Amino acid sequence: MTHYRLFRRAALAGALALPILTTGCGLFSQPASESIDPPQNGTQNVSANVDPGSETAAQGDQSQMTLYLSDRNGLLAPVTVMAALGQDEKPGQKALEMMVEGSAYASELPDGFNAVLPKGTAIKQLNLIPDQKLAVVDFSKEFGDYTATEERKIVEAVTWTLTSLPDVQNVKIWMEGKELAEMPQDGMPIDEPLTRAVGINLEAADGVDYSTSAPVTIYFSALSPDNEPYYVPVTRLVNRSNNRAKTAIEQLISGPIGNLPLRAVVTPDVVVKNVSKAKDVVTVELQDDSFQPGTQEPAEMLQAVILSLTENTGLSKVQIKLNGKSDFVDTMNQSYSEPVSRPEHVNAFKS
Structure with a gap:
């Protein structure tokens, strides 16, 4: 029941108990303790205003990437942006930098959407480990400066943004060079790799x-x-x-x-x-x-x-x-x- 604890502190009426994640059966039933693979990147853009798939459709010096931002209703939503990448700059790291409150990229976010990472947060390092389909992000200490009620939203936004990257299904969160076993404010457990099984807007x-x-x-x-x-x-x-x-x-x-x-x-x-x-x-x-x-x-x-x-x-x-x-x-x-x-x-x- 790996991901039980991820739901434990969900802001739903009542607690989401362990039986939620017991194994189902049938054609599409998967244990919630197992990650459902993020959808593989399609070859079409069916609409100009449609989907959170791949994160890196580079066009010259610009890269198209997906961020998960908070809308004016307090819900997380994927937003596609175009951003210039510097030399050796990774799209995933740039996406997270754009998700920091009050960052230099604030003017590039669409009206009605807000960054969810605490002000002053720096992305010290982002490592992608292809054979594990894993992204490991190391944040600065400012990452812990948020209110407890925002904790799950931050975890969801980081997880869904990084799993929008090609071949990333798992995410680990570090702070100041140390892996976090739980989130700093309300103690949401994150000692296992995070996947989209964590859910979004529960x-x-x-x-x-x-x-x-x-x-x-x-x-x-x-x-x-x-x-x-x-x-x-x-x-x-x-x-x-x-x-x-x-x-x-x-x-x-x-x-x-x-x-x-x-x-x-x-x-x-x-x-x-x-x-x-x-x-x-x-x-x-x-x-x-x-x-x-x-x-x-x-x-x-x-x-x-x-x-x-x-x-x-x-x-x-x-x-x-x-x-x-x-x-x-x-x-x-x-x-x-x-x-x-x-x-x-x-x-x-x-x-």
Whole structure:
């Protein structure tokens, strides 16, 4: 039960107890104590404002990278930025530097998004260990200068940012040259490598039985101060099922819960008929009785399905079948006749 302690201090109503992480079974059920591999980088950018995949699409002296920042609602969201890299400067280290409150890069962050690392934090070193798919980051002592209520958000932001790097699935956090066994303020245990199994923006579904629950990560939509839509990942605890990926899409259809200012991206009359996988492709069969052949399906909805499925399965491509057919396009003129790759970057705001 490696990651039990990572959930132990989650800011949910009540404690997330050990049985949450007991092993499930079935096609997509994975023990939460095991990391779900981050989705492999796709070869397409399906939309200019879509996904947290790869971190290093270099263009000349510029590098495209994904940061996890706090939005104006206090939720973490991936944000794609372009940044110049100096000689021998690593994209992952630059991404973390941009996530420091009050850094020299503050003006480069989009409106409505805030850095989450404590002011004055320096990234002393970032080591990537390919054979372990591991990133080890060493922060300066200022990293410990935060309020206890921000502790989980900081862990999530660092973990999800670094696991956006190609071939990084595990993260270790050091401070002043020493590996941390727990976070400095509230004692969140981090003595095991951190993975995306730590979750992000944690919440619990209504009526969930903690003793038989499992986490799924799904993507909803929010609006920036400039009324630009962007995706927000939410890790929701749900009752365990034999097909975790299908459950994830069912939760996506059920929409946001609580008072969070998130928008549903799928209409509630859409039904998930089945979710299956073969090699590197996950196939979802949706039934939408309101869909008329020859019309376009909302791109926002289909992209949220792709993001959610690849996040929960670790697979890189999604085949969407709508009413038994795949010969349709979305409102961005993206064709779904063939499997669609998870986009490389998400939430690339206009400058």
